[in-house]
Amino acid sequence: MSVETVIPPNDPTAKAKSAEVPQVRVRRRIPAQPPWFARWESLLFGSGTVIFVLAVWQAIASARIVPPLFLPGPFAIWEAFVAYVADGSIWTDLAASGLELIYGYGLAIIVALPLGLLMGWYRRVNMSLDPIVNFMNAMPRIALVPLLIIWFGIGIWSKVAVIFLSSIFPILINTQAGIRNLDAGWIKAARSFGGSDLQLFRTVALPGAVPFILTGMRIGVGHALIGVVVGELVAARAGIGLMMATAGAGFQTAKVFAGLMIVSLAGVFLVGMISLVERRFQAWRPPN
Amino acid sequence: MSDPRAVKLSARQVSIHYWLTRSSQPFLAVDSVDLDVYAGEFMVIVGPSGCGKTTLLNAIDGLQRISDGELELNGKPIRKPGGDRAMVFQQASLLPWRSVLGNVSYGLELRGKMQRAAIRDRARELITLVGLKGFEDHYPTELSGGMQQRVNLARALAVDPDILLLDEPFAALDAQTREYMQAELLRIWSATRKTAIFITHDIKEAIYLADRVAVFTARPGRIKEIIEIDLPRPRELRSKREPRFLEYEDRIWNSIEEEVRATESRALESVGSR
Numbered sequence: 001m002s003v004e005t006v007i008p009p010n011d012p013t014a015k016a017k018s019a020e021v022p023q024v025r026v027r028r029r030i031p032a033q034p035p036w037f038a039r040w041e042s043l044l045f046g047s048g049t050v051i052f053v054l055a056v057w058q059a060i061a062s063a064r065i066v067p068p069l070f071l072p073g074p075f076a077i078w079e080a081f082v083a084y085v086a087d088g089s090i091w092t093d094l095a096a097s098g099l100e101l102i103y104g105y106g107l108a109i110i111v112a113l114p115l116g117l118l119m120g121w122y123r124r125v126n127m128s129l130d131p132i133v134n135f136m137n138a139m140p141r142i143a144l145v146p147l148l149i150i151w152f153g154i155g156i157w158s159k160v161a162v163i164f165l166s167s168i169f170p171i172l173i174n175t176q177a178g179i180r181n182l183d184a185g186w187i188k189a190a191r192s193f194g195g196s197d198l199q200l201f202r203t204v205a206l207p208g209a210v211p212f213i214l215t216g217m218r219i220g221v222g223h224a225l226i227g228v229v230v231g232e233l234v235a236a237r238a239g240i241g242l243m244m245a246t247a248g249a250g251f252q253t254a255k256v257f258a259g260l261m262i263v264s265l266a267g268v269f270l271v272g273m274i275s276l277v278e279r280r281f282q283a284w285r286p287p288n
Numbered sequence: 289m290s291d292p293r294a295v296k297l298s299a300r301q302v303s304i305h306y307w308l309t310r311s312s313q314p315f316l317a318v319d320s321v322d323l324d325v326y327a328g329e330f331m332v333i334v335g336p337s338g339c340g341k342t343t344l345l346n347a348i349d350g351l352q353r354i355s356d357g358e359l360e361l362n363g364k365p366i367r368k369p370g371g372d373r374a375m376v377f378q379q380a381s382l383l384p385w386r387s388v389l390g391n392v393s394y395g396l397e398l399r400g401k402m403q404r405a406a407i408r409d410r411a412r413e414l415i416t417l418v419g420l421k422g423f424e425d426h427y428p429t430e431l432s433g434g435m436q437q438r439v440n441l442a443r444a445l446a447v448d449p450d451i452l453l454l455d456e457p458f459a460a461l462d463a464q465t466r467e468y469m470q471a472e473l474l475r476i477w478s479a480t481r482k483t484a485i486f487i488t489h490d491i492k493e494a495i496y497l498a499d500r501v502a503v504f505t506a507r508p509g510r511i512k513e514i515i516e517i518d519l520p521r522p523r524e525l526r527s528k529r530e531p532r533f534l535e536y537e538d539r540i541w542n543s544i545e546e547e548v549r550a551t552e553s554r555a556l557e558s559v560g561s562r
Contacts, residue, residue, distance in 0.1 A: 031556070069340035164437065183381065185377060186383060187383055188381065189375075189377060189443075190394075192349055192350075192351060192369050192373075192374070192375045192377075193350060193369065193394065193395040193399070194368075194369045194370060194398055194399060195398040199398055202384070203397075204383065207383070208383075208385075281385070282385075282426075284384050284385045284386075284387075284429060285429065
């Protein structure tokens, strides 16, 4: 299979040699790849693509193929970002949006976790809440923003509410699914060893559902960020979304892009944090 | 029956019903079983698949309620799982996020009667006994099926039960590993000499392991006969090819054959009647 016999072709003694003791050179087919390359491979290819896309983008912008009012280049966006930082307004906006996110998303986790665990564990809790959860989940919650502004005003609380409503369901539904998908054998074993409900919860249900819970949290982050931006686009006193709305109204396209970058990078950062936690909890999973 | 040995477990006219989903009447899984298991005995229950042997074992473990009769361990009725019993499951059912050490400690942790350090020491002892020394920090996904079943066995032995319940623990293993694990089980069992009830549908496995073999009928499970296996211990894997072993095999197979046939023809009927 992986062993080949090679007889050197131009060796006059080859035949004679192979007659007595077969001259065998074993060539093993070990995949040859320098370890430094393997380790940095994904970073290399990933950043390569990013740099390439940015370069093409900048080229298009510099060549004025599209007017900068429509599509500013990366450098123009960077300049707008620097100006935004320099005039200091970024900090009030970041604080407002950040606070909304922390309150809304944090509250969603605090409510969704226990509720999802209960729904997964107790059939009747699930039966009771399932219709409401399904209805609320199917509803485009962004459409609630005008209503939430009437209820909570244009301060941060209307945004907290929309973020909460946007991110709670993915977390809730995934947590419930995580409990539902627990291996029946784990539960049987725990019961057989005389485990109480509380012990089962702590030693089987919670750790067993962690991968699902973290998936829910990751999806929730995306929804939460949509909530931040859209909520602020409609009405707000401060925030990245409000800044984007204002900049857009004044045709400061580069600044709109800068806001978009801030929101996107925040999303990448948060998802990265969750992935870190995920890796910490899944040390037992064999690498595929 | 007058046997000088102490009765560990006794079942008197035990029947077990349960409800299947979408069915209008209770399903009779085990029908009027009488069985005595003596202290230190290795009892094997063999029967066609789906005959209710696992249900009976679950009842002995306290996971399943009996609907009729009396089921007693050391003279006390069994109502729920307890520290005097431990089960080795068909699927290893190890917690994948716990190491071998964590899994073997699990039963003791749930019992909550020992200090953490003492639990670890005890677990290490059992890990050595089942031949997994050096694998304490491995995770179940890193182990072969046979090794997982060793952990499963160690976890049950760790709680030092009065009676060990084994539910087809080697059924999911490949044929060679299974043979080897049977020999290993006998080695470990002779080190502890616990009363054991072992369930299988493999007749050779039953004879090789057992002091007595109880043959179950097809559904609903009833005990058809109990056969004393008078083969000397320690037994070697090659004893499986000795004439006396084969005689036992013949006898049990004859006893079980019509039950298997009954199961199969019933399955055919139920398909045909659709």
